[in-house]
Amino acid sequence: MADQINVSGITPIYVQFRDTDGTWTGALSKLGESLDMVDVEERIFTHNVPGDRYGGPQGPPIEQQFLGEIHVVRMELSRWDPAIFDAIRKRGCRDGLGSHASGEIGRLMLQNRSMRLLLNSATRPVNYPTAIPNSSIQYGKGTKFSSVSLQFECHVTQQTDQKDILWDRTTTVYT
Numbered sequence: 351m352a353d354q355i356n357v358s359g360i361t362p363i364y365v366q367f368r369d370t371d372g373t374w375t376g377a378l379s380k381l382g383e384s385l386d387m388v389d390v391e392e393r394i395f396t397h398n399v400p401g402d403r404y405g406g407p408q409g410p411p412i413e414q415q416f417l418g419e420i421h422v423v424r425m426e427l428s429r430w431d432p433a434i435f436d437a438i439r440k441r442g443c444r445d446g447l448g449s450h451a452s453g454e455i456g457r458l459m460l461q462n463r464s465m466r467l468l469l470n471s472a473t474r475p476v477n478y479p480t481a482i483p484n485s486s487i488q489y490g491k492g493t494k495f496s497s498v499s500l501q502f503e504c505h506v507t508q509q510t511d512q513k514d515i516l517w518d519r520t521t522t523v524y525t
Contacts, residue, residue, distance in 0.1 A: 358471040361388055363425065365465050365481075366524060367437060372462035374524040381438070382430030385497050388469055390476070391422040419516060421478065421504040423467060428497050435498060438465070438483055459484075460505055467502050470521055477520045478504035 364378040394416065401412035457463060459482050467481035485501035506514050 358473050361469050361471040363388065363427070364468040364470055365434060365438065366468075367465050368462060370462060374466070377523050378466075378468060379434050379437075380431060381434045382427040382498075385426045385428040389424040390469075391424070392419065393422060394419045418506065420506075421516065423469070423478070423481070423502045423504060424500075426497050426499045428495060430498050435489075438500065439487060464505070466524060467504065468521060475519050475521050476517050478502070478517050479515060479524070480505045480507050 360383060362383055363381045365381050366378050367375050369375050395418050396414040397417055398411035399413040399415060400407040400409070403412050404410050460480060464480045464482050467478040469476045481502040481504045483500055484503045488499040490496040504516065506516050
């Protein structure tokens, strides 16, 4: 296939939440649409293998070992559902907005508190079964239209009901 210009088109953003025991709840809920586009950064982790050939640990590695991968998804939304946004703001580990109980500190976020993130473009949807909003969330307040900036860190699945996947093209509801 020859190189070509690629346009994924509008990419509605959906989420699906979990119960505290890790089971999927409800349907996919539309979070919103981006102001411009959604950015995906594919980040790999490696371990250097030193060798005397290049000076040992002080020199450049003779090889690198692959240790895994995460994706970081950044988005700025100009349309969003406030109720879904508030659910995301709880980050899967708080029972309420603006406060947390002492028992909520130290909760594991990937195992049972992650959410599903679906970038549902018509041409090449990307589904992340294990996503957490792990960075700052920004939103505007004022007389002009507001936007929301979110970042999700997407990991290989930690749940026992799924094979170990980072992403796939699934667009149907998990049950």
